[in-house]
Amino acid sequence: MDEVTQQFIVGNEMAIRLAVALLLGALIGIERGWVARTREAGERIAGVRTHALVGLLGGIAALLSTTVTEWAFPLIFLAVAGSALVAYRARMPLSQDYSITGLVGVLLTFCFGAIAVAVDLALATTCAVITAVILDNKREIHGLLNQLQAHEMDAGLKLLLISVVMLPLLPDRAMGPGAALNPYEIWWMVVMVAAISFVGYFAIRLGGPERGVLFTSLFAGLSSSTALTLHFARLSRQHQEFSPLLAAGILIACGTMFPRILLYCLVINPALLAPLALPVTAMAMLLYVAALVIWRSHRRAAKVDRPELNQNPLELRMALLFGVLLAVIMLLGHWLQDWLGDAGVYLLAATSGMADVGAVTLSLARLSHGTIAPDTVVLGIVIAAAVNNAIKAGMAATVGDRGLGRRVAVPMAGSLLVGLVLAWGL
Numbered sequence: 001m002d003e004v005t006q007q008f009i010v011g012n013e014m015a016i017r018l019a020v021a022l023l024l025g026a027l028i029g030i031e032r033g034w035v036a037r038t039r040e041a042g043e044r045i046a047g048v049r050t051h052a053l054v055g056l057l058g059g060i061a062a063l064l065s066t067t068v069t070e071w072a073f074p075l076i077f078l079a080v081a082g083s084a085l086v087a088y089r090a091r092m093p094l095s096q097d098y099s100i101t102g103l104v105g106v107l108l109t110f111c112f113g114a115i116a117v118a119v120d121l122a123l124a125t126t127c128a129v130i131t132a133v134i135l136d137n138k139r140e141i142h143g144l145l146n147q148l149q150a151h152e153m154d155a156g157l158k159l160l161l162i163s164v165v166m167l168p169l170l171p172d173r174a175m176g177p178g179a180a181l182n183p184y185e186i187w188w189m190v191v192m193v194a195a196i197s198f199v200g201y202f203a204i205r206l207g208g209p210e211r212g213v214l215f216t217s218l219f220a221g222l223s224s225s226t227a228l229t230l231h232f233a234r235l236s237r238q239h240q241e242f243s244p245l246l247a248a249g250i251l252i253a254c255g256t257m258f259p260r261i262l263l264y265c266l267v268i269n270p271a272l273l274a275p276l277a278l279p280v281t282a283m284a285m286l287l288y289v290a291a292l293v294i295w296r297s298h299r300r301a302a303k304v305d306r307p308e309l310n311q312n313p314l315e316l317r318m319a320l321l322f323g324v325l326l327a328v329i330m331l332l333g334h335w336l337q338d339w340l341g342d343a344g345v346y347l348l349a350a351t352s353g354m355a356d357v358g359a360v361t362l363s364l365a366r367l368s369h370g371t372i373a374p375d376t377v378v379l380g381i382v383i384a385a386a387v388n389n390a391i392k393a394g395m396a397a398t399v400g401d402r403g404l405g406r407r408v409a410v411p412m413a414g415s416l417l418v419g420l421v422l423a424w425g426l
Contacts, residue, residue: 017059018063021124025054025058028108029050058111062114077107170183217248218253237401244295245294248407258280272378287411290410346376349384382419392408
């Protein structure tokens with residue numbers, strides 16, 4: 001920015017802020033005017049001009065509050081609110097429209113003008129743009145609400161409960177035997193896992209089964225690759241002609257587990273990314289490449305149902321059980337490492353990996369801050385992931401048809417061996 005421009009901005013700062021207040025009001029007014037564009041002149045309560053002037057008035061009210069009297073803003077705000085309320089009340093019997101969205105939009109416009117003058121231009125602009133987007137997407141928002149199911153709404157509210165309500169209440173300090181437990185960190189990891197499962201569920205929900213095996217498998221890996229493995233294994237017995245495609249889907253879902261592991265480590269202990277990236281990436285790529293080869297060799301039009309998850313990952317009972325599992329793994333990791341050294345950590349990883357990779361990954365990443373060496377943690381995580389995928393390969397072989405088991409088992413075995421060799425070599 002050159003000196004002349006800077007001097008102009010500094011010398012005319014208040015005029016610029018008032019202009020922004022006017023423009024923000026015009027932005028919201030354009031959206032409101034477009035919605036009511038078919039109405040005759042005078043039938044619209046507040047269009048482009050009214051909203052623009054209300055935004056400017058909000059800015060002037062904020063300016064008067066700082067230069068004349070602090071009562072200026074609240075008095076002018078009440079006057080604007082009263083005028084808008086009278087106008088909407090008079091219009092209501094004719095339009096039979098009892099929505100107060102327009103009234104709220106006018107009051108927000110007034111506030112955005114005040115924020116632009118007295119608080120922050122960027123904040124006012126952001127709020128105004130978001131408001132315009134919300135007002136403009138009425139049909140889409142209502143459509144999403146109509147598609148939302150009761151248990152999905154319940155899951156979303158529970159996610160908010162365990163994150164924004166329960167998480168801040170927990171103590172953020174080391175506690176328990178050997179100071180191995182931090183309640184805040186343990187619950188924060190529970191929230192992170194629940195959020196990833198939540199996103200994965202809705203990715204499948206919005207995409208729908210018509211996107212096919214690949215789309216379903218990719219996002220099912222974020223929520224429950226085990227559930228998808230069982231679901232596809234059962235389908236392979238019912239529809240053996242789709243067995244190759246279902247095997248590719250299982251490999252993709254199991255491969256998606258590895259980017260999730262890296263995400264956990266990035267959040268908990270970024271120092272683990274460098275040593276963990278090679279074995280984890282190699283294990284994922286082997287599964288992805290195998291899935292691609294199988295898919296290209298047996299590609300055909302096929303649709304499968306979205307896997308029905310046996311349990312909702314956002315149920316409070318399951319969140320509590322997951323938190324308890326994390327705490328137990330942390331304590332066992334601390335004790336086994338003291339008792340058996342690194343062998344105890346590997347034993348814990350293998351045992352925990354039979355049930356869940358996320359819990360042991362988060363626990364070991366947390367312990368790597370000082371209790372356990374990073375190379376031991378890396379090998380432990382790889383062991384847990386390898387055991388977990390071996391269990392899923394066994395499920396595919398026993399529950400699914402013979403072809404599915406063979407196509408899944410060979411890439412899984414290769415991924416397991418390569419990951420262990422690379423992790424051991426580190």
